[in-house]
Amino acid sequence: MNRLPSLAAIVAAVGFGALNLVDFQLGRMMAPADAGVDAAAYAAAGVILALALAAAWMAVRQRRRAGVIVVAAILAVSFLPRAVDAVHRDSEARADRAEGAAMEASLLAGLKAGQADVAARIAAKRPYGAEEALDLLNLIEGADLSWRGFPDHTPEAFALLDAALAGSVLDPNVRSAAGVPLFLGFYDVRIKPTAPRLVEKRDWEIEKRVVAHGADLTDPAAAELAANLARREKPGPGRFLALE
DSSP, X not given: OOHHHHHHHHHHHHHHHHHHHHHHHHHTTTSOOOHHHHHHHHHHHHHHHHHHHHHHHHHHTTXXXXXXXXXXXXXXXXXXXXXXXXXXXXXXXXXXXXXXHHHHHHHHHHHHHHHHHHHHHHHHTOOOOHHHHHHHHHHHHTOBOGGGTSOBOHHHHHHHXXXXXXXXXXXXXXXXXXXXXXXXXXXXXXXXXXXXXXXXXXXXXXXXXXXXXXXXXXXXXXXXXXXXXXXXXXXXXTTEEEEO
């Protein structure tokens, strides 16, 4: 093998390696910054340059076998950032999955404890205070974990809500220390900011179920809610609906 084919092979390997690195970096432009992956890309570029110089020297010296090894190394090193990125992505996916599993475990424990608490309160005729009632609504509101790739536990959560309402231990009109009734406290935080243009379906369903069990809509502060309840529901994007 003379020098010209050897040099051509080196140029081709370096060109491929450079294009591979550029393609990888362009593909990550919209991805979150990752210092480890960026460092691997810069290191790969430096190693490729060093190997290219070494390969050129070997080609001139006609050290063919060593030159072939170096050319192969150039090609391999160009894939190093992709390998590092794959490892990082896998690690993040595992951490995300573990976090989601912990969230589901906490939710299921909360629903189970809520079921026992509601049953005990019904038996003792001991209704929820305002803060406790709002905590219960927040637990129910967070029952859908499908956004994390886990099951939607809304049916179990709504069953808990219905049991508390039917058992008269969740009073829509119980007032907070600030004098805000439960049904308006939930509405003001979860629905009012984007209503009527955009309302999350689950939040609206919770509000309607609570209101249906005796909420005082004659309260002047409930005028906007009463008006929105009279509107027609129209499907919106994803988990949202509009009130017209």
